[in-house]
Amino acid sequence: MAYSEKVIDHYQNPKNVGTLDKASKNVGTGLVGAPECGDVMRLQIEVNHETGMITDAKFKTFGCGSAIASSSLATEWLKGKSVDEALKIDNMTIVEELNLPPVKIHCSVLAEDAIKAAINDYREKNGMEKIKFEESVIH
Amino acid sequence: MLKLPIYLDNNATTPMDPRVLEAMTPYFLNHFGNAASRNHPFGWAAEEAVDYAREQVAKLIGADPKEIIFTSGATEADNLGIKGVFEMYANKGNHIITATTEHKAVLDTCKHIEKQGGEVTYLTVQPDGLIDLAELEAAIRPTTVLIAIMYANNEIGTVMPIKEISAIARKHGVLVFTDATQAVGKIPVDVNKDGIDLMAFTAHKMYGPKGVGALYVRRKNPRVKVTAQMDGGGHERGMRSGTLNVTGIVGFGKACELCMNEMESDAKRISVMRDKLENELMKIEEAYVNGSREHRLPHVANISFKHVEGEGLLMGFNKNIALSSGSACTSASLEPSYVLKALGLGDDLAHSSLRFGLSRFTTDEEIDYTIKSITDTVLKLREMSPLWEMYKEGIDLNTIEWAAH
Numbered sequence: 001m002a003y004s005e006k007v008i009d010h011y012q013n014p015k016n017v018g019t020l021d022k023a024s025k026n027v028g029t030g031l032v033g034a035p036e037c038g039d040v041m042r043l044q045i046e047v048n049h050e051t052g053m054i055t056d057a058k059f060k061t062f063g064c065g066s067a068i069a070s071s072s073l074a075t076e077w078l079k080g081k082s083v084d085e086a087l088k089i090d091n092m093t094i095v096e097e098l099n100l101p102p103v104k105i106h107c108s109v110l111a112e113d114a115i116k117a118a119i120n121d122y123r124e125k126n127g128m129e130k131i132k133f134e135e136s137v138i139h
Numbered sequence: 140m141l142k143l144p145i146y147l148d149n150n151a152t153t154p155m156d157p158r159v160l161e162a163m164t165p166y167f168l169n170h171f172g173n174a175a176s177r178n179h180p181f182g183w184a185a186e187e188a189v190d191y192a193r194e195q196v197a198k199l200i201g202a203d204p205k206e207i208i209f210t211s212g213a214t215e216a217d218n219l220g221i222k223g224v225f226e227m228y229a230n231k232g233n234h235i236i237t238a239t240t241e242h243k244a245v246l247d248t249c250k251h252i253e254k255q256g257g258e259v260t261y262l263t264v265q266p267d268g269l270i271d272l273a274e275l276e277a278a279i280r281p282t283t284v285l286i287a288i289m290y291a292n293n294e295i296g297t298v299m300p301i302k303e304i305s306a307i308a309r310k311h312g313v314l315v316f317t318d319a320t321q322a323v324g325k326i327p328v329d330v331n332k333d334g335i336d337l338m339a340f341t342a343h344k345m346y347g348p349k350g351v352g353a354l355y356v357r358r359k360n361p362r363v364k365v366t367a368q369m370d371g372g373g374h375e376r377g378m379r380s381g382t383l384n385v386t387g388i389v390g391f392g393k394a395c396e397l398c399m400n401e402m403e404s405d406a407k408r409i410s411v412m413r414d415k416l417e418n419e420l421m422k423i424e425e426a427y428v429n430g431s432r433e434h435r436l437p438h439v440a441n442i443s444f445k446h447v448e449g450e451g452l453l454m455g456f457n458k459n460i461a462l463s464s465g466s467a468c469t470s471a472s473l474e475p476s477y478v479l480k481a482l483g484l485g486d487d488l489a490h491s492s493l494r495f496g497l498s499r500f501t502t503d504e505e506i507d508y509t510i511k512s513i514t515d516t517v518l519k520l521r522e523m524s525p526l527w528e529m530y531k532e533g534i535d536l537n538t539i540e541w542a543a544h
Contacts, residue, residue: 003454008454011451011454011455014523017522017523019528031525031539033541034541035485035486035487035490035526035536035541036485036486036487036490036541037486038448038449038450038466038475038486038490039448040525040526040541041525042525060523060524060525060528061523061524061525062446062447062448062451062524062525062526062527063448063450063451064448064450064451064454064466065450065451065454067448067451068451068523
């Protein structure tokens, strides 16, 4: 299968690979997927309490090129967004941006799930109620 | 001089040997006759070429030329051999024994037979990929007509104890079919010494052309018969109708002759390169060889690199190195290799595997390049892998409740 140029670029030069301090109160961590399924994504955000803005985002992903590209792209988009704006990132925008073929749509779903999980982790740590998301359709 | 891309997917198909093409060329244009045309020189030339090729093919496996039925490839030979025996020996019984690591051409044929009222036992394999002989013997019933066990596995290269299997089969009066697609031309295969009654193999895995293969059917001790699966002009002693693929058969014959002469020296040279590749890659932390290292084809290695996903790994170098992965992320199913899972590998390791198939044309430079390229990619991807980080922190990944996905 041929990958799109954007996927190849993210794979070769992934943005924001790394780890933020999980214990820190202004860091939210989302770990989604499973080794059995061939992809695990960990996405972390660092939030400024005062402004509600995401000041940093990091990822690590076990998976195919599309999964790596989806998470790399997600971290790029998260930085500089408010948490509320981040919640609006939809997996289909990732699909469009990276030109993912149908069999790789689950990679974008995983990235969206990782964002939501990271935000919920941040909210929980800071005494806010977790947001209940509808189950993703494509899994 | 190293030429990219490098081809290390020789279990999928091998490049053709130029000497094979040379042998085939006249039969495309000048000697285009139908081997079944008995009344003119065009037909005679074609028939003579087929007869010669049949001898070349038979010689490689220690058979009589009359025991070779040419087919379109190994899949057809698998179908003809298994379905043909099932139908021919219906009055004796309806039970077949096979193994879970067989090629789909065998497994799906067995599934078809089950739908036709047949009974099939699928033996599980041991962690090294070999079947347990005691288990095989225990599975034999009075109604068992056939044991279908592959000679060597296409994903891990494990070589089954065919001689021991056929000894057990003989004792119980059961026929032995083997899919020897990966073995013939690579290691010595002798239908008499190995006690094989039916055997499928193909030209394109041994430097011959695609689209031609053979089914060996024993004629003596015992005389084996198969029911034809295709109706028509009664070619190949009535077992396989259809105009013979003369050009392909000529190429197949030449490929067999070359393997006959060069197999031993090829195997020696290739196994040195394979061992180097494997030993160097095993220097990477948490790398595992899949399947028996002892009972194995000389040109195959299957290695899992823990905490790195196979398809992601391939992407790091697949512009320059052609390899295949046990990860099924490329297909819609998301199910990793059933062969690796049959060995008892967890899905995580099965998703992390690469299959290497070397050939007569593989060079030392190519192996050196491959070692470096793969090592670099594994290390790079591990830096990016959350599983690797957790593993390094001493977290047992089995204790994590993974989000259902």
